[in-house]
Amino acid sequence: MKRAPTHSYPGINLGERHASAHKASEVVTFGFWVFLMSDLVYFGLMFATYITMIDAQAGGPGPHELFDLKSIFAQTLILLTSSLTVGLAMLALKYNLPRARIVLWFGVTLALGVSFLVLEMRDFLAMAEKGGIPQRSGFLSAYYGLVPLHGLHVAAGCLWLIVLGVQLRVMGMTDLVISRVMRLALFWHFLDLIWIGIITIVYFGGLTYG
Amino acid sequence: MDKRTEMHRRERRRYVIGYGGSLLLTLAVFAIAYHFGIETTGVYLTIGLLGLAQLIVQLVYFLHIDRRRSSREDLDLILFSTLVLLIIILGTVWILGNLAIRMHGM
Structure with a gap:
């Protein structure tokens, strides 16, 4: 008896339970990893720019006046929890759990993603009120180049979640939809990794050396 | 059917462990920042190492990256x-x- 490969690429695998979807998603998942890694290089450039710009405050407001750690803490917990719930949504789909369960985890993830964005927007507005706008200094330009770029990715992830929710309803749990949900889960986990970099380098790094 | 439920439980446990670990590391980072203040390189080095640990936890438990198969x-x-x-x-x-x-x- 020939066994289906259980783990043929890094990351979340569908496994033998969905043999045909597994085979079909192998190539596109590899392609998606290529996209994620080139996106990572882009983020890396922005991180490098930020590190070199930490001192370039040009007399404008710096990290100590602008960063609100309580809000950052809340955003971190929200994003981390959404990384769990998107995984649970993917597992619910993978193991054919009742539709209500899948919809629940999708909904919770979307709600968490949106509340993250709301908190982040509030931070940006509060910073702008204190004079922290992108054109004020090199430091602020680098900050606004990096952190909202991550926020934009989260917004794209939310949109993607909505589209997949609709597809799940219209097309049902087809192989194609299942493999798309897997890629969304990869994307979402990847965004949480970037966020760890942001709190460590942008926020704590800025507060230590800025 | 039984094997399937078992596999589901195992994979879900993996996610919960990853979440618990990440949560603990996040709380540690913010507790250190709150308690010691974010001034010295020593504090920042600790925060950086905890961040690195969290990256590894998430790569292993969420993105399922390991050296095996x-x-x-x-x-x-x-x-x-x-x-x-x-x-x-x-x-x-x-x-x-x-x-x-x-x-x-x-």
């Missing part, structure tokens, strides 16, 4: 991208840091 070329892709990333970041910081010292005589 993964196919080589995909792992090569990730490792090569990491190398490119390190060259970009360290190279930029090195060159521009050097330039800053020459320009301002810091």
Whole structure:
């Protein structure tokens, strides 16, 4: 008896339970990893720019006046929890759990993603009120180049979640939809990794050396 | 059917462990920042190491990356991208840091 490969690429695998979807998603998942890694290089450039710009405050407001750690803490917990719930949504789909369960985890993830964005927007507005706008200094330009770029990715992830929710309803749990949900889960986990970099380098790094 | 439920439970446990670990590391980072203040390099080094630990926890438990049965070329892709990333970041910081010292005589 020939066994289906259980783990043929890094990351979340569908496994033998969905043999045909597994085979079909192998190539596109590899392609998606290529996209994620080139996106990572882009983020890396922005991180490098930020590190070199930490001192370039040009007399404008710096990290100590602008960063609100309580809000950052809340955003971190929200994003981390959404990384769990998107995984649970993917597992619910993978193991054919009742539709209500899948919809629940999708909904919770979307709600968490949106509340993250709301908190982040509030931070940006509060910073702008204190004079922290992108054109004020090199430091602020680098900050606004990096952190909202991550926020934009989260917004794209939310949109993607909505589209997949609709597809799940219209097309049902087809192989194609299942493999798309897997890629969304990869994307979402990847965004949480970037966020760890942001709190460590942008926020704590800025507060230590800025 | 039974094997399936077992596999589901095992995978879900993996996610919960990853979440618990990440949560603990996050709480530790913010507790340290709150308790000791974010001033010294020592505190920042601790925060940085905890951040690195969290990256590894999430790579293993959320993205399921390990050295076991993964196919080589995909792992090569990730490792090569990491190398490119390190060259970009360290190279930029090195060159521009050097330039800053020459320009301002810091």
